[in-house]
Amino acid sequence: MQIDLDNRENVSVFNLKGRLDSNTSPELEEVIASQIENGSSSLIINFENLDYISSAGLRVILKTTKDLKRREGKLMLCAMQDYVKEVFEIAGFDTFLPIVPTMDEAISSL
Amino acid sequence: MPEKKLTFKLKNRLADLEKISGALESLHQELGFSNRCKCETNLVLEELFTNIISYAYRDGGDHEVLLRIRIEPNEMYIEIEDDGVPFDPLSANPPCLEADIEKRDVGGLGVFFARKFADQISYERVREKNIVKITKRFHNDHGSENCPPVANLG
Numbered sequence: 001m002q003i004d005l006d007n008r009e010n011v012s013v014f015n016l017k018g019r020l021d022s023n024t025s026p027e028l029e030e031v032i033a034s035q036i037e038n039g040s041s042s043l044i045i046n047f048e049n050l051d052y053i054s055s056a057g058l059r060v061i062l063k064t065t066k067d068l069k070r071r072e073g074k075l076m077l078c079a080m081q082d083y084v085k086e087v088f089e090i091a092g093f094d095t096f097l098p099i100v101p102t103m104d105e106a107i108s109s110l
Numbered sequence: 111m112p113e114k115k116l117t118f119k120l121k122n123r124l125a126d127l128e129k130i131s132g133a134l135e136s137l138h139q140e141l142g143f144s145n146r147c148k149c150e151t152n153l154v155l156e157e158l159f160t161n162i163i164s165y166a167y168r169d170g171g172d173h174e175v176l177l178r179i180r181i182e183p184n185e186m187y188i189e190i191e192d193d194g195v196p197f198d199p200l201s202a203n204p205p206c207l208e209a210d211i212e213k214r215d216v217g218g219l220g221v222f223f224a225r226k227f228a229d230q231i232s233y234e235r236v237r238e239k240n241i242v243k244i245t246k247r248f249h250n251d252h253g254s255e256n257c258p259p260v261a262n263l264g
Contacts (some may be wrong), residue, residue: 019126019131021131021156022124022127022128022156023124023125023128035238044212045142051149052131052149052152052153054152054153054156054157054220055157055219055220055223056160059219059223080145083146083149083150087153087223090226091219091222091223093179097216109128
């Protein structure tokens with residue numbers, strides 16, 4: 001999986017490409033944790049080019065959400081492909097995670 | 111129509127997840143079932159396979175996990191077999207889907223996904239082996255099962 005990090009103004013954007021699974025999720029967890037340690041408190045994860053996710057990926061997203069909540073930060077998730085969105089919905093994660101269709105909406109929500 | 115049968119020998123290591131996704135990608139290209147079907151099947155297999163890696167063996171060593179796929183006109187029939195300790199991956203407690211974020215956990219989510227995205231799933235312990243059997247019907251990208259049988263198994 002490729003993670004392109006784009007730190008713009010006060011927002012850290014993580015552009016994911018490929019697959020977020022048991023093999024690749026530790027790397028995402030590290031990259032996000034590192035940005036949060038560096039003071040990022042507004043994060044966007046852009047799923048536009050993410051083709052696949054498993055429970056391991058959801059685990060990282062949940063952990064990130066909890067970590068940010070403790071620091072009064074905010075996370076937005078955007079541009080999910082159908083299969084990825086379905087996984088979040090089936091897990092019920094869409095009831096407490098902010099998922100929006102576009103990057104623009106994600107930015108304006110922060 | 112002749113059946114198509116494939117067997118993959120995997121090691122109980124996360125790196126072999128790539129063999130699973132590679133196999134499904136090849137079948138997807140060759141047989142033309144939907145991307146969603148490919149991803150959902152991959153999810154079922156990943157969740158089961160990672161549970162085997164975590165729970166079926168106590169010795170930390172390398173073990174063989176067999177993946178058998180049989181292609182039929184309207185569905186895939188898949189078996190995952192390991193020779194670890196008796197372990198029924200389907201017996202895990204379901205996750206609490208209504209819990210708020212503070213209490214939410216991902217425990218049990220893998221098995222939940224496996225049950226949700228497989229059309230049929232069952233576990234047996236046969237001659238010292240754990241065998242999980244999965245049926246996954248082909249469907250088009252809108253989720254409906256009204257799609258032609260996959261072409262040309264010959």
